[in-house]
Amino acid sequence: MGDGGELHKDVLDDYIPASAENEISQETVDRIIDKMLLVIDELSGHPLRHYQVPLARRILESMILGDAKTITSCMARQSGKTETIVNTIAAAMIMFPRLAPIFPHLMGRFAEGVWVGAFAPVDDMADNLYGRFVSRLTSERAQAIMEDPEIDDKVAGKGRELKLSKSGSLVRKQTCHPRAQIEGRTYHVVLVDEAQVADERVINKSISPMLASTRGTMVLTGTPSYVKGVFYKVIQQNKRFASKRGERQNHFEATYRDVAKAHPDYGVYVEAEKLKIGEDSDEFKLSYRLIWMLDRGMFTTGEKFERLCDTSMQVVRAWNRTPVLVGIDPARKQDSTIVTVTWVDWDHPDEFGMYEHRLLNWLDLSGLEWEEQYYRIIDWLSAYSIYAICIDAGGVGDVVASRLKVLMPGVEIIECKSDLGAQSKRWKHLMELMRQGKIAWPGHSKARRLKVWKRFQTQMEDAEMRFQGPNIVVEAPDEVGAHDDYVDSLALATWASAELSMPEVQSDENMFYR
Structure with a gap:
């Protein structure tokens, strides 16, 4: 030896x-x-x-x-x-x-x-x-x-x-x-x-x-x-x-790429397998790329999530060139209050009136009394030019909406219903944006290091989808530590673009994600 x-x-x-x-x-x-x-x-x-x-x-x-x-x-x-x-x-x-x-x-x-x-x-x-x-x-x-x-x-x-x-x-x-x-x-x-x-x-x-x-x-x-x-x-x-x-x-x-770096012979074999069975085949995804081929009960998958990541885009901490939309999912019990800001390309709606969206940033508030949360939200949103805020009116949402109308008189506050039909419309709208590639979120390496980005990714990939009659219900799995606040907040933010008429905006080159 x-x-x-x-x-x-x-x-x-x-x-x-x-x-x-x-x-x-x-x-x-x-x-x-x-x-x-x-x-x-x-x-x-x-x-x-x-x-x-x-x-x-x-x-x-x-x-x-x-x-x-x-x-x-x-x-x-x-x-x-x-x-x-x-x-x-x-x-x-x-x-x-x-x-x-x-x-x-x-x-x-x-x-x-x-x-x-x-x-x-x-x-x-x-x-x-x-x-x-x-x-x-x-x-x-x-x-x-x-x-x-x-x-x-x-x-x-x-x-x-x-x-x-x-x-x-x-x-x-x-x-x-x-x-x-x-x-x-x-x-x-x-x-x-x-x-x-x-x-x-x-x-x-x-x-x-x-x-x-x-x-x-x-x-x-x-x-x-x-x-x-x-x-x-x-x-x-x-x-x-x-x-x-x-x-x-x-x-x-x-993944096979990590292994191939340390074991060149392994890399040669897997490249041959890639040609033989196809990189996008189920077998290759499962065995080598480590992609879960989940059933239709998932809201999104890791692969779809990554496809909508803009790798050139970092989190945008301030934006005043064009009006943005905001979604607020108020905290219930052990959940967090999540505020999501989205940019909308108001100048270029498609033939069906849908706009391109970019998720700019998140605010995650947990463990704070609501009196403190109000002012934290207002202070954080002061870095953005806001067109409208959508709030889930269920639970404490109606109180939050009423208070923000007083504290932010120049901003349109939309109280979104929380009944099954109203929620289903929001989910279908968000899913259509995702399907058409009309929404993206920060994917730069610096953004991926942030706690809020990691929580957003986890909750998006955790969210389960089920049909209840003609309606879609999206929610977190029934597991310890699982939440859906980031997903709800995003659905609220994007729904505002379907609810509102297009604002008058000054044309400008969109540089925030470069």
Whole structure:
């Protein structure tokens, strides 16, 4: 194994912390992870690729901290996502029990081993995942590490369970099929491979509780599918939480382009596949581009959202050349008040009287009393030349509209009804603008870094659509943390152009999105 064969000793040779306070610090955790990455490379025989390292680090961090998170990984086919996870967990099975006495406050729960549940929807899929653990832990490299006097361990495998006899670490093969009886086990880590076809009820009811007493980590891996499932929902939840201050990244993606940068042979093969089956084929989108081919129940998709992004356009924080339209969706309970400003090309209506729109900016107000919100809205809108403001009159909306009419006497305030028929008209108008490409939003790299942009993207891609008689209803999914305030606010802002007659404007070149 050469000089690399002793790298795992660096982990055990680390200092013994002077106190629990020093031990439980991000610096200590990062130091352990850095050394563990060396062990992973030693165990596998090849270094992790650039797109694999963040996933491996986050899994190790979650296990060490015991933060009870669910980590999702959606990577292109044959990108090595399963190998990354197996190598990472196998290294932890060997090393964490040895680190437990050194870092008792941080890793004491691994003193009797790291217990791993290897799940998949059916036995054949579970065989693939479990087989990789067997292959990795029985390899010559693993044997060399475990024969070291400081490790002194060996594999004792039998049937559906492989165990390290001295440390107590184990990995057990199980299925998450709806008819499987799997209750009663306890794990530190649960892995669910091909999670896009896993049963949501089994994962939530039967598997998640297996991690309760250990503050364990769940890792879901897979690729996109045609329908929403637990994998898609957890990915969206992780994306939503990642946009909040202080939250760690728990979702990791790598398309075929990311993989090809690190693996040129992979890139050659995928380019050939692109020619053979077509870049826009369902198979290529699902397997390599990581595009979810969602059913008709979605308001929009990631692909459609990106198509309407103007990559040359940044957020426009002030605009006075032509009159703009504003949509306000007032907060209800835990929702946020969202104000959306849209530019309209008033000079060039099409034959049906529809105008080109550009979304300029958003104001996101949450956690503020309405008396403060009024003045924040007025101050923020002072940077724009406003033609009209559309407000959802349902709930507190009528009060908001009445107050703004007093505070902004020179602006037309439109109170939009919130009944099913009125909402349906707004949604149909917005959908037609999107279908015809008559609306766009900022897509510049600087805009994409903003919290408001990320929330807008998430809510647009989360929004579900259903038909109720002749009417369309668009709303957020019934999930924790899901909202539709940005979508409602945009629908209100664009509806104003259908409700109002064209204002008199001075012709000018539109430079705001250049």
